[in-house]
Amino acid sequence: MSVVLAKLIISLLCILLVSVVLYFRPQITLGLKNKSVVGVLGTSWVLLRVLPFLLIYLWADYQPTSDVNGFWDEGSKASQGMLVYKDFWSPYSPLYAYYLGLWLKIWYSPKMIILTMAAMDGLALALTYQLFRYKTTKEDLLFKSLVYLLLPGSLVLCIVGAQEDIWMWLFVVGAYLTRKRYGVVGFSLVMALGVLMTKAIFGLALFPLFLIEKEKIRFLIPISIVGAISVVVLYLTVGMEFMQPLDEANVLRAPNILSVINPWAFNxxxxxxxxxxxxxxxxxxxxxxxxxxxxRKHEYPVMLAHLWVTMYGLMMIAQQSAYSNYLFLFLLPMVFEIIDWNNRKQIFLLFVFNVLAVIHPSMWWRQGMPIYLSPTDIFAIPDRTIDYFIQLGIVCVTLYFVWGSFPRKKK
Structure with missing residues (x-):
C-alpha cells in the first residue's frame, strides 16, 4: 500500500498549501494585480508540474506505473506505425494513441507520457483563463489558477496518475474559443476533433450543446461529415474492431451509486x-x-461550467464503468465557476473530495477491485471497511457538488 500512502501524504501536503494560500488570499490577490498573466501562469506551471516531474521521475528515478503502462503500450506502437484497434487494443478514440506517439518522437520513454499530460493540463488551464476573462479580474483568475495547480485532484492525478480526462474539458473550451473567431463551423470541427482524440464519453456533451445551438444545421453538417468519414475509414481498415472503446462500459469499477447500494440490497x-x-x-x-x-440565456462559459460539472459529475457515480479519477475531468470548471471561495463548507468538502478521489483508485485496485455483495463483505476485514466508506464518501460529496451546479427553477 506504499503508493496509496504516498498519494495520501502528497494530497494532505497539497491541502495544507491550498489552505495557506486561501488564508493569505487578500495579500496574494493584491500581489497578482500587477503581475504578467503569462509570467504567473508559466512560472506556476513550471513549479507545480515540471518541478514535481523532475523530482519524482528523474531525481528519485520513480518508474511510471498503472495507466501510464497502458498509454505507453498504445503510444509506442502507434509511433511505430501500427494500426490502432487492429495491431493493438485501445479503449480510447482512434487519434489518441497517435497523438501520444508524436510526443514519444521527442523522448522515447514512458516518462514522456507524464510530460505530455502535464503539457495538456497547462494548456487546459490557459484556455480556461481565457474562457472566464470576461467575468472577473485578472488577479482573481490567477489566484484560482494557483489553487487549481495546488489541489491534489489535479497535481497527483496529472503527475503521478498521468490521467488524460482533462483533455475533454480542454477541447470543449477550445471549441468555444474557436467559435468566437471562426463561427459555428469552427466550433463543430474542434468538437469533432475532440471526439476523435479523447474518449467516447466526450460525445455525450454533444447532446446538450446541440439542444441549445441556434445554428443547428451549420453545427451538424461539419461534425457529421467528419464522423462519417472516420467511420468509413475505420471500418475499411479494422472492421468492427473500432467499437473497442464501447467495451469499457462493461467493466465494473467503483465507486458509484450501485456499488454502495448493492451490499445493503444483498446483491x-x-x-x-x-x-x-x-x-x-x-x-x-x-x-x-x-x-x-x-x-441557455446565461453567458456561455457559465452555462458550460455548470453543464460540465452536472453531467460528468453525475456520470462518475451513475455509470458502472466510471471511477473517481474522473474528478480530473471537471475539476477546472469547479474551481473557476462552481465553488464559492467564501463558503468554508464548500471548500472543506472540495478538500475531502480531492483526497478521497486521489487515493481510492489505487487502494481499490490493490485490494483486488472488491465488489460488495452483502454487509458482511464490508466488515470482513478493516481494509474493506475503509474502502467501502471511502466509496460512500465520494458518492455523497459528488452528489453534493452535482446538486450545487444543477440549476433549479426560481420560485
Whole structure:
C-alpha cells in the first residue's frame, strides 16, 4: 500500500498549501494585480508540474506505473506505425494513441507520457483563463489558477496518475474559443476533433450543446461529415474492431451509486447488468440537457461550467464503468465557476473530495477491485471497511457538488 500512502501524504501536503494560500488570499490577490498573466501562469506551471516531474521521475528515478503502462503500450506502437484497434487494443478514440506517439518522437520513454499530460493540463488551464476573462479580474483568475495547480485532484492525478480526462474539458473550451473567431463551423470541427482524440464519453456533451445551438444545421453538417468519414475509414481498415472503446462500459469499477447500494440490497440490484449502463446514460444526458436548457440565456462559459460539472459529475457515480479519477475531468470548471471561495463548507468538502478521489483508485485496485455483495463483505476485514466508506464518501460529496451546479427553477 506504499503508493496509496504516498498519494495520501502528497494530497494532505497539497491541502495544507491550498489552505495557506486561501488564508493569505487578500495579500496574494493584491500581489497578482500587477503581475504578467503569462509570467504567473508559466512560472506556476513550471513549479507545480515540471518541478514535481523532475523530482519524482528523474531525481528519485520513480518508474511510471498503472495507466501510464497502458498509454505507453498504445503510444509506442502507434509511433511505430501500427494500426490502432487492429495491431493493438485501445479503449480510447482512434487519434489518441497517435497523438501520444508524436510526443514519444521527442523522448522515447514512458516518462514522456507524464510530460505530455502535464503539457495538456497547462494548456487546459490557459484556455480556461481565457474562457472566464470576461467575468472577473485578472488577479482573481490567477489566484484560482494557483489553487487549481495546488489541489491534489489535479497535481497527483496529472503527475503521478498521468490521467488524460482533462483533455475533454480542454477541447470543449477550445471549441468555444474557436467559435468566437471562426463561427459555428469552427466550433463543430474542434468538437469533432475532440471526439476523435479523447474518449467516447466526450460525445455525450454533444447532446446538450446541440439542444441549445441556434445554428443547428451549420453545427451538424461539419461534425457529421467528419464522423462519417472516420467511420468509413475505420471500418475499411479494422472492421468492427473500432467499437473497442464501447467495451469499457462493461467493466465494473467503483465507486458509484450501485456499488454502495448493492451490499445493503444483498446483491439484488443486478450489478453489472447492461440495463444499468443505459439508465446511467439516460440520466446523465437528461441532466446535461436540462442544465443547458435552463441556463441557455446565461453567458456561455457559465452555462458550460455548470453543464460540465452536472453531467460528468453525475456520470462518475451513475455509470458502472466510471471511477473517481474522473474528478480530473471537471475539476477546472469547479474551481473557476462552481465553488464559492467564501463558503468554508464548500471548500472543506472540495478538500475531502480531492483526497478521497486521489487515493481510492489505487487502494481499490490493490485490494483486488472488491465488489460488495452483502454487509458482511464490508466488515470482513478493516481494509474493506475503509474502502467501502471511502466509496460512500465520494458518492455523497459528488452528489453534493452535482446538486450545487444543477440549476433549479426560481420560485
Amino acid at each position: 439484488l440490484v443486478g450489478l453489472g447488468a447492461k440495463a444499468w449502463n443505459w439508465i446511467g446514460l439516460v440520466i446523465t444526458i437528461s441532466a446535461g440537457c436540462l442544465t443547458a436548457w435552463r441556463l
